Amino acid sequence: MSIITPKPISGFPELLPDAQIVFNRCLQIVRETYELFGFAPIETPAVERKEILTSKGGDEKEIFALTRLFTRPDESPETDLALHFDLTVPLARYVAQNKDKLVFPFRRYQMQKIWRGERPQKGRYREFYQCDIDVIGRGSVSLFTDAEIPSVIYQVFKRMDIGHFVIRINNRRLLQGYFEYLGVPNAQIGEVLRAVDRLEKEGRDKVRRELTEKIGVAESAADDILAFIGNESASDTDAVLAKIQASPAMSNERFAQGAAELNTVIAGIRSLGVPDDYFRADLSIARGLGYYTGTVYETQLIKYPELGSICSGGRYDDLASYFTTEKLPGVGISIGLSRLVIQLIEAGVLKTGPSTPAPVIVTTMDTSRMADYLKIAASLREAGIATEVYFDKGRLGDQLKYANRKGFKIAIIAGENEFAAGQVKVKNLITGQETLCEQAQLLAHVVG
C-alpha cells in the first residue's frame, strides 16, 4: 500500500491543540459577549441553494459548489447547492423564510465557518470563521442599535485582550450628501465612495487621479472631497463632528440627515461607556459594499494595521429584498475571527499555553492501585476540575515529562508510601513545589 503524504491545504487553516485552545477561548468570549447584549444564537446550514447565494451578486468565482464524486452515467454530479461565503445572505434567507415566526427587532448572532474560493494569502483564508451580530427590524431599526453594536465589539476585543484597537465609524448618507452637494451625479456616487474608501491604502494622489480621470469628477470637487474626508484637518472625533457641523454642505438634506445620525450614534457610544480612544468618527471609511446605507464600521489594531479590518459592518436599508417584498432594514457587524486570532497568535499577541484543557494529571506509579487513581480523578472531576489519568506504562519521570510537555499545572503523585499513610502528594508543576496532604483534603489542596 502506498502512503499518501499528508500536507496542509492552502487557505484551510489547521491548528495544534495549544493554539486551538486559544482560538476556542476567543470564540467563547465572542459568544458570551454577544449573549450579554441579548443576541440570540442561530445556525444556518453550511450550504444554500446556488440561486440564494448568487442573488445578491455574489461573485460566482468565489463560491465553492457541491458536486458528487461519483454518479451513474444517467445522473448529474452537479447539485444545486453551494457553500455559503458569508452569513449575511443566509440570514436574509432565514429571516425572509421565518418572518412570521420571528419576533422583531430580531437580534441574532451567528458564529460559523464560511468558504471563499479565493487565492489565499496572508490573513486571507478559504475557510474561516465569521462571528456576526445583526439586528433586523420590520420597517425600521432604532439608531441606538448603531451605537450599541460598536459597544458590543468593544467589549469583545477588550475581553480578548488583543491590545489597542480603534473602531472607526462613519455615515454613508453623510458622504453621499456631500458628493451630492458638490454636484456629483447620483449614478457616480457609488464609484466615488469606492474610490474614497481606498484613500488610506492608495494615498491621496492616486485617489485624486481616480476621481478625476477615471470617474470624471471635476478637479475642484475632487479637492473638496479629499479635503473633507482627509484626516489631516481633524484627528479626533469632536473635531470631525465640528468640521461636519461647520460644513456648507449642511444645506444638503442628505448630508444634514447623515450628520444628525452620526452625532446620535457617537453620543450613544459614549453613553455605553466606550472610551474615546477606542472609537473614532472617521470620514474616510466608506466600505466598498453597495448595500450599506447609513452607519458604517471598520476596526483596526493600532499596532497591527497590516491585519486590515478585523471587524466591519454597517446599516443597510433592505436585507432581504431578493426574498421578500417586505422591507427589512438592519444593522450588523462581523468579526473575521480566524484571521484575527491566528495572526495574533503568530505575532505573539495572543500567547498559547497548555496543549490540554485539563490542569490536573493523576500519575500512576503503582499500577496495582489503578482503582485508587481512578477514584481520585473522579472526585476532582466531580468538583469540576478537569483531570486526566496517565494510563500508559511509564516511570514517574516519563509521566512528569508527559505532564510537562502538555502543560498540566498540577500532578497528583501517590505510591506505596503515600497510600500507606492515607495521603497523596500534590506537585505544582510550575514551581516544582510538592505538598503532602490527607486524601480527604485533596480537593482543597488542588483548588488552593
Add this chain to the structure above:
RNA sequence: GUGCCUUUAGCUCAAUGGUGGAGCGCCUGACUGUGGCUCAGGAGGUUGUGGGUUCGACCCCCAUAAGGCACCCCA
C-alpha cells in the same frame, strides 16, 4: 482571473556543476519514586514532480504542481 517570488530532514535554513549538512524538534539512555536543565547516542532525504543539457545536476534549461506575496475583492 493577473503578476512576482519560493520549493533541500518534522521546522528554520546551508551546500563553486564533482560523495547533501547545521541548529531546533523528535526518539533512546544517563534516570525502575520526580518533569523543565545538562550530557551522550540514534532515527529521519528518491533535494516538490516529470523531462532535458552534461562524463557528472540540489545547482543550468523546459514543463508541471504546490506554497508564499501582491493585485482584484474582502474578514
